[in-house]
Amino acid sequence: MFGIYLRRELSRRKKAALVVAMGLALGIALVITVNSVSAGMTQAQDKVLKSLYGLGTDMTVTKARSAPTSGGSQGPHFKFDARSSGGTSQSSDRVMPQGGQALKSSLVERVAAQKGVASAVGALSLNVTKVDGSFTRGTAKSSTSSSGSQRQGGPGGGDGGGGGQPQVQGGGADFDVNSYSVAGVDVTRQGLGPLATMKITSGHTFTASQTNAKAAVLAKSYAKEKKYKVGSTFRISGTRYTVIGIATPDSGESTTDVYLPLKQAQSLGDAENKVTTIYVKATDSQRIAEVKKTIQNNISGTTVTTSSDLASTVSGSLSTASSLATGVGKWLSAAVLAAAFLVAALLTSSAVSRRVREFGTLKALGWPSRRVTRQVVGESMVNGLIGGGLGIALGLAAAYAVTAVSPKLTAQLGSGGGGTAGGPGGGPGGGPGQQAASKLEIALGAPVSLTTLALAVGLAVAGGLIAGAMGGWRASRMRPADALRSVS
Structure with missing residues (x-):
């Protein structure tokens, strides 16, 4: 009897039921969309942090650079040989540890021995500034006075006694400055540290035996810029390195241009048995x-810098959109959902008011108040489930549209101080917390989780219960006499 009456009443009031269902659907769809976009923002931020930290890294250990001593040299210093030839090429590399103060390599084992630490590995960040070009010597020529003209006096005001002072004509210098970042990695433990988020797309990575090999892995963007490929060679401070692999980051852009075995990086940076960053994985x-x-x-x-600490340094459109999604978006969805619940409750209550004769007659036929209330709540629950189904469909469609479009967001990684600007990829700056400024571009997705779908179903049921409770309360207060008074 309940099911038959329910089906008949819903079919008889299709428009009213559809209005209630659509109101709930819009609120639920907005909740799904906001939650899925927020999840996408979280994933995008995780990708940014992992591109800095390395896969599986939970925190990094660094040391702030000490205050410079008075009279100490702070900037890069280049020294070129004096040569007598008229035009000569010159090239010089300046290799400097980048980021915080260097730590002793033995500190890596001390960190690894701490309670709660699963593993730790050291890395050395360097910045290489390469200056190359050529000098062209000028030609000194004496200027002679014209016939009959007065000769120019010397420094004392007397007769110069000959030609004028010599003048240098021509000559000059033309130099290019190229700065790029280098990371020294522990080739025996590449699963943690700078190379952990890089995928080898050409060639191969380091083998465990290449702890001091003159080999290099390049970031794809840097290799493309310099037209390097597997087998190419290049020099850093006179040492020739062979490219054995080209790597692409799992997300965004690489913050390091060149990866070398740790011992080679220590030799280049005059930092024997030193590291600038210790990558830590917790148990x-x-x-x-x-x-x-x-x-x-x-x-x-x-x-010690954790991912939550590093997240505060991420700015740009990714940070702004994330704030909007978690702040304004969630408050907006909550407001719309509350409004949808209220409208559904008011429409249900209004519909009950128009059914005075119907409910009064049913009570006169012997229906108790609880049965009338159950009937109204049942109708509202069906409306809520229909609205939930429509809302889930609309929410999934919106989330799919966001994922299909994949809008690009930028993440600006601000310098925490002490970092030296890197090259095209932006230097690692000595690890998180001292990251040299760089910009990453992340594609936004909108994944819909089972938790979000379960939340949508729960909201649909809640909306139906709220609307049914208000309508049922009003229906239970009706008396059989109300039906008789409504007959004209």
């Missing part, structure tokens, strides 16, 4: 804050 991702505190307490003078 439990839920205890990262506790591990951070342990390292800071047991190893003084170091700075």
